[in-house]
Amino acid sequence: MNMDNIITDKTANDSMESRIRDVAQELFFRQGFAATSTTQIAKEVGCTQALVHYYYRTKENLFRQIFLEQIQAALQVVGESLLSQESFDAFIEQAISLYFDALTRNPQLPFFVLEELVNNPERRRYLRENFVKKPSYVMIYMQFEARLKHEQQAGRIARIEPFDLMMTIASMTVFTFLSLPMYQDLLSRTDSQVKDYILQRKREVIRMVKKILKP
Amino acid sequence: MNMDNIITDKTANDSMESRIRDVAQELFFRQGFAATSTTQIAKEVGCTQALVHYYYRTKENLFRQIFLEQIQAALQVVGESLLSQESFDAFIEQAISLYFDALTRNPQLPFFVLEELVNNPERRRYLRENFVKKPSYVMIYMQFEARLKHEQQAGRIARIEPFDLMMTIASMTVFTFLSLPMYQDLLSRTDSQVKDYILQRKREVIRMVKKILKP
DNA sequence: ATCATATTTAATAACCCTATTAAACAAGGT
DNA sequence: ACCTTGTTTAATAGGGTTATTAAATATGAT
Numbered sequence: 001m002n003m004d005n006i007i008t009d010k011t012a013n014d015s016m017e018s019r020i021r022d023v024a025q026e027l028f029f030r031q032g033f034a035a036t037s038t039t040q041i042a043k044e045v046g047c048t049q050a051l052v053h054y055y056y057r058t059k060e061n062l063f064r065q066i067f068l069e070q071i072q073a074a075l076q077v078v079g080e081s082l083l084s085q086e087s088f089d090a091f092i093e094q095a096i097s098l099y100f101d102a103l104t105r106n107p108q109l110p111f112f113v114l115e116e117l118v119n120n121p122e123r124r125r126y127l128r129e130n131f132v133k134k135p136s137y138v139m140i141y142m143q144f145e146a147r148l149k150h151e152q153q154a155g156r157i158a159r160i161e162p163f164d165l166m167m168t169i170a171s172m173t174v175f176t177f178l179s180l181p182m183y184q185d186l187l188s189r190t191d192s193q194v195k196d197y198i199l200q201r202k203r204e205v206i207r208m209v210k211k212i213l214k215p
Numbered sequence: 216m217n218m219d220n221i222i223t224d225k226t227a228n229d230s231m232e233s234r235i236r237d238v239a240q241e242l243f244f245r246q247g248f249a250a251t252s253t254t255q256i257a258k259e260v261g262c263t264q265a266l267v268h269y270y271y272r273t274k275e276n277l278f279r280q281i282f283l284e285q286i287q288a289a290l291q292v293v294g295e296s297l298l299s300q301e302s303f304d305a306f307i308e309q310a311i312s313l314y315f316d317a318l319t320r321n322p323q324l325p326f327f328v329l330e331e332l333v334n335n336p337e338r339r340r341y342l343r344e345n346f347v348k349k350p351s352y353v354m355i356y357m358q359f360e361a362r363l364k365h366e367q368q369a370g371r372i373a374r375i376e377p378f379d380l381m382m383t384i385a386s387m388t389v390f391t392f393l394s395l396p397m398y399q400d401l402l403s404r405t406d407s408q409v410k411d412y413i414l415q416r417k418r419e420v421i422r423m424v425k426k427i428l429k430p
Numbered sequence: 431a432t433c434a435t436a437t438t439t440a441a442t443a444a445c446c447c448t449a450t451t452a453a454a455c456a457a458g459g460t
Numbered sequence: 461a462c463c464t465t466g467t468t469t470a471a472t473a474g475g476g477t478t479a480t481t482a483a484a485t486a487t488g489a490t
């Protein structure tokens with residue numbers, strides 16, 4: 001592998017290594033870990049299956065790399081939203097909007113993460129070791145908690161546990177995208193109708209959360 | 216297969232056929248379709264793998280049977296909750312409570328249904344043909360819609376689209392259980408703590424939905 | 431006791447899967 | 461031109477997978 005390569009943006013790089021990574025990601029997203037084979041990945045890339053193993057040695061390895069990157073990117077969005085210095089209401093609005101936009105760009109992400117965490121204790125352990133323990137991620141939550149408590153003491157918003165607020169926002173955001181294939185298919189919606197639906201749902205979620213937060 | 220069998224309750228019946236079904240359900244729930252093999256099912260039942268195919272011919276067949284039963288049972292709960300003749304607020308409270316209780320008894324159900332519907336267009340088509348079209352299920356939704364509109368015209372609750380209200384309740388209920396393994400594992404909670412958490416979350420969801428519905 | 435019917439097993443065909451190995455091929459440096 | 465290093469392929473070991481088949485075993489009815 002050429003480590004002198006100036007281009008480090010993996011998505012822009014079209015080397016075999018990154019093409020395998022990209023195709024693998026797409027297939028893991030669509031089908032999950034168990035239903036995706038290295039043979040299928042190779043076929044879709046247009047190389048031999050041995051090459052997939054040459055670069056990543058095992059399927060589990062390839063998966064983990066993608067998995068961590070995705071989780072990291074997702075947590076990044078959550079972290080950034082907390083940097084807002086505006087009023088709490090504006091911050092909540094901005095945060096929800098940011099989540100919706102991030103997931104609109106990557107609608108399969110919630111399911112991908114869920115699938116591999118729900119029925120895989122080993123991966124949850126891996127996640128706990130690599131992220132939840134990390135001070136930076138603990139800090140993000142504590143910051144959110146402090147800010148909420150502060151607003152409550154000032155009487156500007158209603159009493160609600162920080163964890164409950166977080167879960168409520170996560171629920172409504174994530175579930176919108178989890179149920180999207182059902183929405184589209186069962187109600188026979190076009191892609192453009194789905195886009196409108198997401199925007200409309202975003203507005204509605206913001207409205208509802210604001211109402212919940214009213215003192 | 217003995218069709219004269221008086222016992223029709225499948226869970227109480229310990230014939231090989233139903234034992235296979237029960238074990239298969241447990242494994243499909245825990246691991247999903249792709250990660251579960253008929254060999255594993257047979258091993259857990261204590262019979263040969265050929266027997267699994269003798270009764271159900273294909274793995275897909277066995278899966279579908281379980282899948283339909285579960286969806287049917289889930290929709291049953293939704294339907295029943297609408298029979299309530301109490302005030303709208305009481306009805307909402309009762310409905311959410313019912314969903315939470317149903318899922319507490321069967322916490323893997325949301326993920327099981329999701330897993331197989333999200334990345335399987337073929338199963339979504341199957342579901343649409345078998346359920347969404349059925350007049351009884353259309354009726355359930357229309358009943359809910361009519362009742363909500365009626366309350367709104369009377370000025371007793373705030374303006375909100377029936378679909379949005381339904382999605383909101385579904386989001387918060389379903390997501391609680393989807394995220395349960397993460398909650399338990401990442402925060403190192405005991406089973407009893409998890410139980411308390413579910414109850415607490417149920418109360419909170421009811422409280423929030425009521426607040427959203429306030430005029 | 432016999433016979434039909436239902437249940438269960440052993441054996442196997444015909445795959446597909448992961449991972450490794452050795453050999454072929456490219457490209458750049460000297 | 462040659463050698464080194466990195467890339468890619470063909471071949472294959474050693475599994476596991478679904479599904480079918482024929483043969484063995486139970487069960488119940490007559």
